[in-house]
Amino acid sequence: MDHLQALDGYFKENRDAHIEQLKDFLKIPSISALSEHKKDMQLAAEWLLKSLQDAGIENLSIDKTDGHPVIYGDWLHAEGKPTILVYGHYDVQPVDPIELWESGPFDPEIRDNKLFARGASDDKGQVFMHVKAVEALIKETGSLPVNVKFLIEGEEEVGSPSLEKYIEENKEKLSADLIVISDTGMYGPGKPAVCYGLRGLCGVQIDVKGAKGDLHSGLYGGGVQNPLHALVEVLASFRDKDGTITVEGFYDNVQALSDEERAAYDALGFDEEALKNELEVPELFGEKGYTHLEQTWVRPTLELNGIFGGFSGEGIKTVLPAEAGAKITCRLVPNQDPEEIVEKLKAHIEKHKPVGVTVTVTEFDKGKPYITPFEHPAIQAAGRSYEKVYNVPTAYIRGGGSIPIVAAFDEILDLPVVLMGFGLASENFHAPNEHFHLENFDQGLRVIGDYYYEIAHFTRDELKK
Structure with a gap:
């Protein structure tokens, strides 16, 4: 036996x-x-x-x-x-x-x-x-x-x-x-x-601070920086319309996918149309030039996990919020170091932060x-x-x-x-x-x-x- x-x-x-x-x-x-x-x-x-x-x-x-x-x-x-x-x-x-x-x-x-x-x-x-x-x-x-x-x-x-x-x-x-x-x-x-x-991981929280407290949008709107607008401007600078991450040096050490691996993934016959239907989205989205499996297995990411600030209750409240923030995580691929990527994120945020606000960055979990x-x-x-x-x-x-x-x-x-x-x-x-x-x-x-x-x-x- x-x-x-x-x-x-x-x-x-x-x-x-x-x-x-x-x-x-x-x-x-x-x-x-x-x-x-x-x-x-x-x-x-x-x-x-x-x-x-x-x-x-x-x-x-x-x-x-x-x-x-x-x-x-x-x-x-x-x-x-x-x-x-x-x-x-x-x-x-x-x-x-x-x-x-x-x-x-x-x-x-x-x-x-x-x-x-x-x-x-x-x-x-x-x-x-x-x-x-x-x-x-x-x-x-x-x-x-x-x-x-x-x-x-x-x-x-x-x-x-x-x-x-x-x-x-x-x-x-x-x-x-x-x-x-x-x-x-x-x-x-x-x-x-x-x-x-x-993939590895690193995460940060961005906190944007404006005035000492919420401001009346009629009295101060147009004359004082709105932390939500400032935050949106920073967040929009992270990726272009095709999903490519625009943080300087982000892709510098990314290990290229081998021909053998790409052939192995293609042989799996992944059905992107079926995934689209399962998720109930009109289209899939990802970095140009890569299949969905390549985008989710061997390419790095930068994703917004949460945005907060201002009034979000029923009806409307005409204020400029004093604070706003966002949580971001990056999935990393071989040869990318989480510590280095966090430093690149900080440099990018410092470069793109608008005037009139104070921006702080808090680091979270990291994994290679x-x-x-x-x-x-x-x-x-x-x-x-x-x-x-x-x-x-x-x-x-x-x-x-x-x-x-x-x-x-x-x-x-x-x-x-x-x-x-x-x-x-x-x-x-x-x-x-x-x-x-x-x-x-x-x-x-x-x-x-x-x-x-x-x-x-x-x-x-x-x-x-």
């Missing part, structure tokens, strides 16, 4: 028990952003530790950080074989607005072969799959084909503020040959994908972009494991979003990162009625188990970046 047959038998025999165990995990309201759930965070960490212990993982610990704890464990008996570091998170997003949930966010329920609960897809369900894949291999074969380490944190949903320090202080403990993360999605239903790159070449053997091995189980070709994609800690892993540990996701974009992670398609839970368990065997075929030198 080969390993896939052994895995299949184990997962079929234990499926009901595994689903009930996952439900127990999902019942814990481990919301990292809310201080009243601190005890729940500890409870979730302890639950996960016990699950790893039952699976056969050793050297387990709940490690303190400056914030919520980190769970570590390993199995290191595959002498001479590569070591995989599995990363995930046990914290979840807040559940508001609660009234939009069709069932309780922490009362897991299966409907139409989908498991509904906060964290079902992001990321408890996907972390749980790695635990059970290891458990199946150890119980069915008595060992693992590779060495495995687990690093599961509790602050991903608040930007992983404590994890980078933990990684720096535990480099030797976390040493491995590659990092595997299941916190991303597939290309579509029945269409597996390996994500080999993520990440990429592992899609021809890397660890990436291609993941594609083969997907194809064995799903029986369709694997897509090799980049993600338009950001997981800042991925770049930290890349920078501190200098390891290839493989993003093997099993979620779907339609699963409402971060929104009411989050759910996980159980067919991807079932097939994903087998993919993960097979991937460990795929990696066992390589020497450690072959897996180096």
Whole structure:
């Protein structure tokens, strides 16, 4: 019997028990952003530790950080074989607005072969799959084909503020040959994908201050600068009518898309017309000369996320507001540095601010972009494991979003990162009625188990970046 047959038998025999165990995990309201759930965070960490212990993982610990704890464990008996570091998170997003949930966010329920609960897809369900894949291999074969380490944190949903320090202080403990993360999605239903790159992120808030207070528009209008007009003038200067960002030096270090990658994206046959209909917009919009996938995967952005100031209630109020502001985020691509981009934004704002107002810029979250070449053997091995189980070709994609800690892993540990996701974009992670398609839970368990065997075929030198 080969390993896939052994895995299949184990997962079929234990499926009901595994689903009930996952439900127990999902019942814990481990919301990292809310201080009243601190005890729940500890409870979730302890639950996960016990699950790893039952699976056969050793050297387990709940490690303190400056914030919520980190769970570590390993199995290191595959002498001479590569070591995989599995990363995930046990914290979840807040559940508001609660009234939009069709069932309780922490009362897991299966409907139409989908498991509904906060964290079902992001990321408890996907972390749980790695635990059970290891458990199946150890119980069915008595060992693992590779060495495995687990690093599961509790602050991903608040930007992983404590994890980078933990990684720096535990480099030797976390040493491995590659990092595997299941916190991303597939290309579509029945269409597996390996994500080999993520965009980075930086954000700022612009605050425009005019007079000492709101002014009567009849008495002062036309003679005093209006902060809203000033703000609009600055915001309009960021992009031209074709969507090209006009901040000086913004594109200087952008890494060009290779012909091979462009051909791979074209082969996906993305339907832009269908997207337009799904979103109910008259036309799509993006930087000229690039397809929608290229615009959202491999090109940088500058987007307005919110504008505020003045009167917005019912009716009209004839004032010049004293203040106005906007929130802006940029998605960044390989070779762009968030710190440098923020400085370029500040210089652009200073250059284009109108007279008569004071403008201040506040910096927010920053995360570097990440990429592992899609021809890397660890990436291609993941594609083969997907194809064995799903029986369709694997897509090799980049993600338009950001997981800042991925770049930290890349920078501190200098390891290839493989993003093997099993979620779907339609699963409402971060929104009411989050759910996980159980067919991807079932097939994903087998993919993960097979991937460990795929990696066992390589020497450690072959897996180096």
